[in-house]
Amino acid sequence: MPTLPRILTYQGVPIWRNVLAIQWTLQIASGVLVVVLISWFLVNISNAIQDRDIPYGFSFLSREYQTPIGHHFLDYKSSDTFLYAFIVAATNTIFVSIMGVILATVLGIVVGISRMSGNWIVATLALVYIEFFRNVPLLVHLFFWFYIVLALPPVREGHSISQWIYINNAGLSIPWLSPSGVEVVAIWISMAVVAVAVGWAVHGWMAHRERDTGKSSYPLAAGCAVAVVFGAVAWVALSMAGDGAPFVVTQPEPHGTFGRISGGFTVPGGMFALLIGLVTYTAAFIAEIVRAGVQSVGRGQTEASRAVGLSAMGTLRNITFPQALRVIVPPLISQYLNLTKNSSLAGAIGYSDLTNVAKTMTQTAPAVSIFILIMAAYLGMSLAFSLVGNLYNRHIRFTGS
Amino acid sequence: MAGWIRFNLFSSWYNSVLTIILSISIALALWFGLSWIILQADWSAIYTLGGRFIIGQYNVEAACPGQNCFWRPQASLLLITVLLGMGWRVAGGGITKRIAIIVAGVASAFAFLPYGLNEMGWDVRLLLLANVPALAAGWSLARFTQLGTTFWVFVFTMAAFVLTVVLLRGIPGVPFLQPVLVIYWGGMMLNLLLAVVGIGLSFPIGIALALGRRSHLQVVKLLCIVFIETFRGVPLITLLFMSQVLVPLAFPENFPLNSLFRAAIVITLFSSAYMAENIRGGLQSLHPGQAEAAQALGLPSWQTMLFISLPQAIRNVIPPIVGQFISLFKDTSLVYIIGMLDVVEIGRAFIQGNPEYLANAKELFIFLAVLFWIFTFTMSTVSRRIEHHLSIGKR
Numbered sequence: 183m184p185t186l187p188r189i190l191t192y193q194g195v196p197i198w199r200n201v202l203a204i205q206w207t208l209q210i211a212s213g214v215l216v217v218v219l220i221s222w223f224l225v226n227i228s229n230a231i232q233d234r235d236i237p238y239g240f241s242f243l244s245r246e247y248q249t250p251i252g253h254h255f256l257d258y259k260s261s262d263t264f265l266y267a268f269i270v271a272a273t274n275t276i277f278v279s280i281m282g283v284i285l286a287t288v289l290g291i292v293v294g295i296s297r298m299s300g301n302w303i304v305a306t307l308a309l310v311y312i313e314f315f316r317n318v319p320l321l322v323h324l325f326f327w328f329y330i331v332l333a334l335p336p337v338r339e340g341h342s343i344s345q346w347i348y349i350n351n352a353g354l355s356i357p358w359l360s361p362s363g364v365e366v367v368a369i370w371i372s373m374a375v376v377a378v379a380v381g382w383a384v385h386g387w388m389a390h391r392e393r394d395t396g397k398s399s400y401p402l403a404a405g406c407a408v409a410v411v412f413g414a415v416a417w418v419a420l421s422m423a424g425d426g427a428p429f430v431v432t433q434p435e436p437h438g439t440f441g442r443i444s445g446g447f448t449v450p451g452g453m454f455a456l457l458i459g460l461v462t463y464t465a466a467f468i469a470e471i472v473r474a475g476v477q478s479v480g481r482g483q484t485e486a487s488r489a490v491g492l493s494a495m496g497t498l499r500n501i502t503f504p505q506a507l508r509v510i511v512p513p514l515i516s517q518y519l520n521l522t523k524n525s526s527l528a529g530a531i532g533y534s535d536l537t538n539v540a541k542t543m544t545q546t547a548p549a550v551s552i553f554i555l556i557m558a559a560y561l562g563m564s565l566a567f568s569l570v571g572n573l574y575n576r577h578i579r580f581t582g583s
Numbered sequence: 584m585a586g587w588i589r590f591n592l593f594s595s596w597y598n599s600v601l602t603i604i605l606s607i608s609i610a611l612a613l614w615f616g617l618s619w620i621i622l623q624a625d626w627s628a629i630y631t632l633g634g635r636f637i638i639g640q641y642n643v644e645a646a647c648p649g650q651n652c653f654w655r656p657q658a659s660l661l662l663i664t665v666l667l668g669m670g671w672r673v674a675g676g677g678i679t680k681r682i683a684i685i686v687a688g689v690a691s692a693f694a695f696l697p698y699g700l701n702e703m704g705w706d707v708r709l710l711l712l713a714n715v716p717a718l719a720a721g722w723s724l725a726r727f728t729q730l731g732t733t734f735w736v737f738v739f740t741m742a743a744f745v746l747t748v749v750l751l752r753g754i755p756g757v758p759f760l761q762p763v764l765v766i767y768w769g770g771m772m773l774n775l776l777l778a779v780v781g782i783g784l785s786f787p788i789g790i791a792l793a794l795g796r797r798s799h800l801q802v803v804k805l806l807c808i809v810f811i812e813t814f815r816g817v818p819l820i821t822l823l824f825m826s827q828v829l830v831p832l833a834f835p836e837n838f839p840l841n842s843l844f845r846a847a848i849v850i851t852l853f854s855s856a857y858m859a860e861n862i863r864g865g866l867q868s869l870h871p872g873q874a875e876a877a878q879a880l881g882l883p884s885w886q887t888m889l890f891i892s893l894p895q896a897i898r899n900v901i902p903p904i905v906g907q908f909i910s911l912f913k914d915t916s917l918v919y920i921i922g923m924l925d926v927v928e929i930g931r932a933f934i935q936g937n938p939e940y941l942a943n944a945k946e947l948f949i950f951l952a953v954l955f956w957i958f959t960f961t962m963s964t965v966s967r968r969i970e971h972h973l974s975i976g977k978r
Contacts, residue, residue: 205799205800208800208803209800209801209802209803210802212800212802212803212806213802213806216806223833223834226832226833226834226835227829227832227833230832230836231832236832300591300594300598301591301592301594301598301601301602301605302591302592303592303601303602303605303606303609304601304605307605307609313960314952314956317909317913317955317956317959317960317963318913318952318955318956318959319913319914319916319927319955320913321916321917321919321927322916322927322948322951322952322955323952325927325930325931325944325948326944326945326948326949326952329934329941329944329945329948330944330945332941332944333941333942333944333945523817523818523819524818526818526820526821527820527917529820529920530919530920530931537818537820537821537824541824544828549828549829550829550832553821553825553828553829556821557813557816557817557821560816560817560818560821561813561816561817564815564816565816
């Protein structure tokens with residue numbers, strides 16, 4: 183065997199057989215490859231920007247957007263800036279996501295528990311629901327609900343339930359609390375916060391006493407009662423003091439020739455269809471997660487709990503559910519993320535969510551910058567959800583040994 | 584039977600009440616539902632669209648000037664039937680046989696649809712009927728020649744895929760195979776094509792990403808993490824839209840990238856990020872003793888990975904992997920955002936263009952839901968069979 187030059191060996195091993203050398207070569211090669219690829223893309227993009235006079239940069243953000251947004255929770259005029267319009271659209275997405283998450287969780291838990299019911303009809307109905315809703319594209323769900331809403335009669339001929347609830351092709355209008363004055367609301371909210379804190383303290387103290395003495399009291403009920411009584415007293419006191427109740431119920435009322443509905447709270451048709459579609463679709467996934475979680479708790483746990491005398495409800499609440507949560511929470515968080523991302527399908531049914539507004543913006547503003555913004559917004563929302571979820575997950579997981 | 588009824592329906596007083604109330608509601612729902620489906624619902628939109636659901640605008644005059652291109656998707660279907668016939672013989676019956684018979688049966692049944700001959704000609708009907716002999720041909724090919732092995736089925740699958748794409752795309756200069764622009768591809772054909780490409784490619788890419796994320800090489804690991812988390816954090820619809828607006832800028836001007844190709848790449852990459860996380864979960868569920876034992880026996884690390892870790896890891900995560908395939912198939916309906924007429928968009932565009940059908944949109948979307956459900960349900964059934972089949976060794 184011919185001897186190698188010294189420079190090509192390391193401790194007697196040729197360097198192309200040295201593990202460290204191979205690993206580092208691989209890493210550097212892959213790193214360089216990615217950097218070259220990305221810079222090639224960037225060069226191409228910048229060439230295209232120069233050659234075809236494509237606008238770029240972020241200066242457009244302070245320009246006026248000049249385009250209406252279909253539905254908005256914050257006040258919005260066409261003369262507002264791009265940045266503000268972007269925030270308005272993001273608020274829509276966040277609102278839909280939060281409402282969707284709450285409703286889908288409730289429905290998902292109901293369906294998931296029904297799936298495990300001892301009653302064959304209930305269990306089968308839940309199975310049919312899950313299998314059907316999970317296996318059809320969300321887009322088909324959304325179009326289905328959207329065209330049902332579109333086929334509803336116009337506002338003037340719409341359905342109403344005794345002047346309180348209106349359903350028509352503009353959406354669903356329900357009575358809602360509206361604040362009667364800034365000051366009085368601020369005072370009441372700060373009092374309500376105090377009330378919740380006092381209720382929390384009462385609950386903590388009573389739970390502690392229950393643990394120490396072993397005497398049964400109802401800490402949760404007592405805590406809630408204290409908080410509610412405090413809040414109610416504050417409400418009555420404020421109403422007596424002068425300005426009237428902090429919030430008053432307003433009823434939806436049709437006005438004018440086209441019967442625009444004012445007062446109350448109107449869920450616009452697009453959002454109505456979007457929420458129904460998202461909630462029924464995601465609930466099917468959540469139901470399966472809940473079922474898997476509850477079934478992951480050993481049967482011995484339930485039997486032992488019944489043997490020491492806990493009721494069926496008490497077993498579910500104190501034994502099964504806390505243990506099931508550890509299995510349920512991580513996939514549940516990813517379903518919440520999916521729901522948030524799926525809300526971007528709103529554009530298909532004409533609801534002005536973040537993606538839809540951003541898509542319209544690309545007609546008058548640089549597409550590249552808008553994509554950077556929109557990706558940052560969704561990544562930010564995902565990270566926020568993951569962060570909250572992971573904190574909660576840390577709170578409930580096994581601690582100690 | 585009586586015991587089953589008592590145990591499952593009338594075990595306690597509230598269960599009995601629930602059972603009675605639900606039975607009455609279900610009976611009422613079935614009564615009104617069926618009477619709606621049969622008497623009131625107007626299914627004429629579906630009849631009018633007909634073949635559009637399957638091939639989109641593939642054979643419109645603008646796509647295929649001067650000739651009828653309908654035979655090309657049909658020839659692709661025949662190729663698939665031949666493959667299914669081979670698969671039936673090689674797999675020795677079971678679910679492959681059932682799927683083969685259903686596909687060939689339904690295709691040939693379509694030959695008898697009640698359309699006029701000017702709407703659906705003899706050629707179309709004969710080619711549909713040819714699916715039955717094609718199935719038999721595939722079966723006999725596997726039975727009476729040396730080609731009846733898994734290897735050859737795999738080779739033929741690849742060949743059939745390439746042939747399908749060539750048939751649909753066409754070859755310039757060949758008289759019968761005029762090129763058809765991809766913007767005219769559509770219908771269920773487009774959904775299935777995107778799903779097949781996505782499934783076939785996202786699986787190996789996902790494995791590579793999962794291995795990269797677990798690698799000791801820090802640079803590779805970092806790149807994989809950034810890739811996976813970016814693609815998982817952004818909605819697919821945004822990525823598709825980006826593929827339309829931004830990706831063409833990132834390539835030189837005459838780079839051969841059409842919109843369908845870009846969409847397929849984006850869907851594949853998106854899906855492989857999720858696939859990577861599933862496979863990583865499977866790898867994490869393995870006991871380290873498996874890999875250690877393999878190394879103790881002297882297997883190099885790549886063989887340990889390929890023959891010991893990965894097969895077990897993948898077997899452990901078949902349900903989430905198939906779940907990801909199903910969701911990829913459902914996600915193919917999102918290509919509407921780049922202006923492609925997939926089966927859902929065909930329906931929506933039809934309603935949009937013909938407002939007189941607005942009141943019957945729900946029938947159309949119920950039909951589409953059932954259509955998708957048939958495919959996804961088949962996929963999950965196959966998954967359960969595979970899982971069952973593989974767990975035989977576990978007992």
